Amino acid sequence: MKRAVFRHRLLPWALLAPQLAVTFVFFLWPAAQAGRQSFLREDAFGLKTTFVGLENYARLLDDGEYLNAIGVTAVFSVSVAVLGMAVALVLALAVDRMATTARGYTTLLVWPYAVAPAIAGLLWWFIFNPTIGLMPHVLGRMGIDWDHSLNGNQAMILVVIAAAWKQISYNFLFFVAGLQSIPASLREAAAIDGAGPFRRCLTITLPLLAPTSFFLLVVNSVYALFDTFPVIDATTEGGPAQATNTLVYKVYVDGFLGLNLGSSAAQSVVLMAAVVALTVVQFRYVERRVEY
Amino acid sequence: MVERRPLLQAAAHLVLILGVLIVAFPVWLAIVASTHPQEAFQTGLIPVWPGSHAVENYGAMLGQGLSNLGAPPLGGMLWNSLVMALVIACGKIAISITSAFAIVYFRFPFRMAAFWCIFITLMLPVEVRILPTFKVVADLGMLNSYAGLTIPLIASATATFLFRQVFLTIPDELMEAARIDGAGPMRFFADILIPLSRTNIAALFVILFIYGWNQYLWPLLITTDEGYYTIVAGIKRMAEAVDAIPVWNYVMAAAVLAMLPPVAVVILMQRVFVKGLIEAEK
């Protein structure tokens, strides 16, 4: 907290007004509405709405599609996080050994951050297109039949690759920063202590990278939960047969396309709870810094 | 350090080159595809090396677009995206920096309540409140407008938090010296705080520009008038229609154009951006 402050009473409110106004009108109010909506049900013609308590939530637990979406989301999130982070970590460790070429490699690896998830999805969809795509052609030569509009697993692989591809840059940057914050003297001491490069990596570098890794795990999870909506929408649209229907996509499909407002609202609230949990985790546990 | 492991060094280079190739691969194919005539895609395999139709394809997309398939000329969409990205970036920075200033440098009743209100927005991504927010925007008559595209996305907790952190690390003595020198709060803000936050503002600009440019769901929902389509949201519409008649070369040209500005911004401001990204997330 600051010791030195200004004593004005009204000025701060004037300064905060724009943010608070937008927050209230476009965040808090709609969120409250979603909450309210989750307790209601509209009839088929949109004429009458009844208060149904927690019935919308209860329905979710019974809903095969919803449970499927939970499973899909779990598989999806874990795969994206693991793939995105593993590749980024290997690249970061490699760049860490470079001296003069590090900057060049970094530039070449950073720019995908700027690519929109929707476009990333489109690009990979193009590569995996069953008719003219490059990968199906290569896979076909190896005896694998690729058609992600028919095969649910293949659809999942497609969206996982597209979503992870985009995240590699972001993870890479943070891993590089994490590696640079490990004091050189620690690695020199380990070298003098007889540890070769691999042993140093395993016993010193990776353990000290743990805070960064944990942080990235949380961020990647949030990313996989929400920011991947465009990837799915631009490629598989939740299909085939619900194979890539993640929770966030289902909210959109049920609400906007299916017009089942109550259920969609309930799903939104559940997702909100998930985000709250993840944010709490992030602020509580990730804010610990390792001291050197 | 004295190290005799040339193999390891070579392996590291190899890994990095592979990484660069994997990362560049999809975009390379897109660029290649955008330089071929339509017929190239009917033979059943996308080309891997560039063709010769670059100028025609890009010209066509910028000029007429695929209007028969529901996609307006790219030029217009690019413009909309630009407006959206710039307004969001500048707007978010302006709002967040003043809010952070208020929260850090003043003591007033309900200060913490205001802080938590802002904090909560971290936990309310657009996808979680789309329907009600859409309704609010519709009720306010903001559909199909630049206002509707930008204002609902402008209140961001991350930027406010970043500035709050920056301000907290600025020594108290600066503010006390300024006060003694007769500066009121706004003067202190303008003459001292803002200049000191320059690098953070620059880095945030890059991050927020990309955020605004790459918005997908929101523009998709609230724009039905072609004149307001943004390019990233518009891409989907184009690709949707593509199943019927493969006009991949045009779609890929559009994708390349859609990627160009944010990527250019990142590369040009790479150092500032990298530094700011790490700090923003701490």
Add this chain to the structure above:
Amino acid sequence: MAAIALQDLGKTYAGGAAAVSGVSLDIADGEFVVLVGPSGCGKSTLLRMIAGLETVTTGQVRIGSRVVNDLEPAERDIAMVFQNYALYPHMTVRQNLAYGLKNRRMAGAEIDRRVAETATMLEIVPYLDRKPRQLSGGQRQRVAMGRAIVREPAAFLFDEPLSNLDAKLRVTMRGEIRQLQRRLGTTSVYVTHDQVEAMTLADRLVVLNKGRVEQIGAPLEVYRRPETVFVAGFIGAPAMNLLTAARDGGAVVLDGRPLPVAAPPGAGPVVLGLRAEELHPVAPGTPGALDLAIAHVEELGAQRLVHGHVAGQPLVAAVAADLALADRLALGLNPQAAHLFDAASGRRLA
């Protein structure tokens, strides 16, 4: 246990900057050698070259009978104590001490024995299961030394290990380091910028400036007979007074007045070195005395440091604490204790 020999060692960086040039030094087995000099003089670079943390551009490093230029740090049988201790933060003290031994595939029982012995020697047994962040600066310093001792290497290398400690702790620790080294008898190379530390710890001093050796010798020898102006001004506190003077007819002349110091033959100005404690008050007007215009006085309790100017050049004299002072002070000098250097080359004359 081994001797270390540096032969014409040099290091030049890619841009052309030479960090170290032409350093030759023979360190006997069991000797405690201190590399001392101001920031940027190349002492740390030199130490790191011995350790293998920096590559050698020219010359040779020998540890024992082996030329180690191309050997990795782990293969040189040396141990290093870093300035910021470099303790592994995610390991306990015990694990920190055992790490180097584990990497060399030592038997578990032997590792435990060595760790216990070293911990007892350094009095850190109560901390064995704590993590570094739970220890104070002095305790961390001991663990850092323990990590080096437990390896029983051919040589210890110290890189300014005491700089991060407060003044009082520094004095205690340097005594402990010295005793430890005597007890273990391990060849040691110690880097510091603090000349008091250098003087108290070293068997021999190596004074470095801008990458080159200025002088090598036992502390007292360097103190009493500095070979260059640089060494004269660097070693000793308060720093030696260095006055520019002229030669005239076999005597040194300051501001036109001859001093009772014999000048070796040759023309050209000289630098006259006089230590503060070698100047004693005399009656005003005594021939050959220095006329000090006093600027200010520092009271140290046991003595007084009188700062002022003689013939326009700054001078400090150490006098008794109870001496009565006016605004001028006449100081006599001891010709035997005066040092003369050639003003152009900085080298000692006679």
